[in-house]
Amino acid sequence: MGPSSPTPGTSAEPRAADRDAALLVSLRAGDEDAFATLVTRYHASLKRVARAYVPTEAVAEDVVQETWLAVIDGLARFEERSSLKTWMFHILANKAKTRGARERRTVPFASLAGAEDQPAVPPERFQRPGDAWPGHWAAPPRPWEDPERRLESLEAREHLRAAIAALPATQQAVLTLRDVEGLEAEEVCELLDVSAGNQRVLLHRARARVRSELERYFEETT
Amino acid sequence: MIAYKFLCAGGVGPFSRYAWPLPRDGGAGAWVASAADAVLCHGAVHACRVSDLPWWLHDELWETELDGTVTAGRHKVMAPRARLLRRVEGWDAACAQRFADACAQRARDHAAAALDRAGASALAADLRRAATTRELRDTAYGAEPPEAARVAVTMAGDAARRAFAGAAVVTAYIAAHAAARVEGAEAMHAERAWQSEWLRAALSLPA
């Protein structure tokens, strides 16, 4: 327990960066398997982020397709001033913003952060005024036994995936960029054009909702 | 300045997870400078005065030397450098249990006082008669106190339950809040002072 960084990006990031660097070499040499690997690896994350800007799955799919085509087109000129991953997400963000504006999605990304005012944990989990300990847990979380092992099962992964997919689009986008893709907070703020505070709120809401789904899953399967 | 630090088993900081260099061969542990080694609030190494001990109880207690300008936080002191001098051997699980039990009894005493004031002397006597923390827990939780004493009695039950599980820090917290509940806000400070003195005496620490 303590303020250690929990995101896999932190410890896994050097390996992921190495893998992408190797991939880039193959991509530049025209290796189609490498390209298929790249697409398979990043498609879902790109779509989740696109979905925060555009009104439908179909439009998000469009935006991601355009992004991939732009990546193909830009590979030869890519100067590696950023990582391959960051570069691709920048292309996606630009295309998604443009498309989102065109689709007349009137609510800008940043303002959605305030709209989701549900607390991370429902109030009924805590004691009320008049109870012995107002604001303390009434129904505390129970410790999870061996969660990493239990989360390896196919069923658990499906529950996790469903929990992520059920999040509001903006929370999914931040969760994807921070916890799936391991981007730094500042990078994500810049990509999504949100303040550090809003970004953290979205990240925390997302993690809290997914945690509560995992809690339910663990309790149902004990 | 001499102060104290609680660490997890093995000499690891509970928040920083930093592995403190331990004293060896009769000498003190190596100096730890906050900027280099431990990222903590205020960018400083933290330690406890005797008055701070009840908030931070953990597996191991170490006498610690602080160096440089020492500043005070809410319930801690901070310094740019520190080193461990010696382990306070008297602090162990058994001592923590005795302390928790003592705090539970204090919570009981406050609840009994509240019951007396609310005219429920019989129930107050029941609570006082409980010889073990388990009995205290059961008596407190099973009681139907008058409304004026309800929360205090619940607190006493909570203190007993947590003491029974050996949870010293939370039992101390409960007792402090029970004191405030029954005797007023100023009583919390006095309760914490009582706790610090209990620990000081039990561990033979200088005042």
Place this chain on the structure above:
Amino acid sequence: MSADEIVCREFAELATDYLERAMPDETLELVEEHLAMCDWCRDYLAQIETTARAVGAEADAPDTAPPAATLQELLDAFRARAGGGASR
């Protein structure tokens, strides 16, 4: 939030801020005092960390590939670009 302490309901909102160390020292001090006392919030914090790590494993999840037709279209484009050489 009272200036005297942070309670569980407040910490439940601050857990990510705490993990990122994105809070003023005064708040951090209150959070640490609370965590020293509250095993339930420590469990909650650990679960938030576990959740974030579990989400991270999605990066290498096997079944998140695009539809076959989509992938084929992209491979064709990739092949054309790589084979063609000249920029448009």
